[in-house]
Amino acid sequence: MASDSLVPEAAAIVLQSTAFDAPLAAELFLIGRVLFGGVLAFNGLNHFLDADGMTQYADSKGVPRPRGAVLFTGGMLLFGGLGTVLGVAPILSVGALATFLLVATPIMHDFWKVPQGQQERELVHFMKNTTLLGATLLLLALGSVAWPYAL
Template sequence: MNSNNSFQDTLALIGRVLIAWLFVPSGFGKIMGFAGTAGYIASKGVPLPEVCAAIAIAAELGLGLLILVGWQTRWAALGLGLFTVVITFIFHNYWAVEAAQQGMQKMNFDKNLAIAGGLFALAAWGAGRLSVDGRNPQR
């Protein structure tokens, strides 16, 4: 193994840990506050808020854990990236909020799109060798 590959694999591991750091606790928090999560989703006019809360938990906690350990990473990152894009337009619609909230919502909108970009890059390039997927180079 050359040092360049080792460096790339280490960065891929760090990247996966940092992405999981965002999503896994958020998904766990949604479990612990399920009613509040469903209520917030309902307040945005989203139908079937309990179902959507369960989907959010599965995406954030489930796919976040897959990314953390690096198993089925490309699919997990693609799914979480798509999830992030969809929820960004629903929950950070800065163009439709009062002026006092626009700056914060725009920042969260842009941040979420950047996170989705990182997830799509992870989907394209995979988890690296320091992962469950790394044991099978076909992934």
């Protein structure tokens, strides 16, 4: 029984020691974090800088309490994006981004409900957000591994 509990621990130690051993792996991971998290944090900032416009858009999509939703999701994006860039609380940071994308994507980019002339644009945004959601899942898989250059 005791040896069974060592197997996951040993696997975690091996993953920990090899995840970023390849040449430039740590540096590429940092650049990826800065690009990915930075763009999402900037989008979160825009929720506050253009709160009126974002609120109108959210209201047009039938979001309940659109102003509060815009400010709350802006906070999620800022927290998640900055946390990803800095490598702070990666599971919470990336989890906030994943939650945002999982909930917001089908509500805000409902290409199947919009008029024909808007479907392609909404489909592109839906697919983009789905891709970003996939990236958050990849980062969540590395959440228990020490991220290089993290604060």
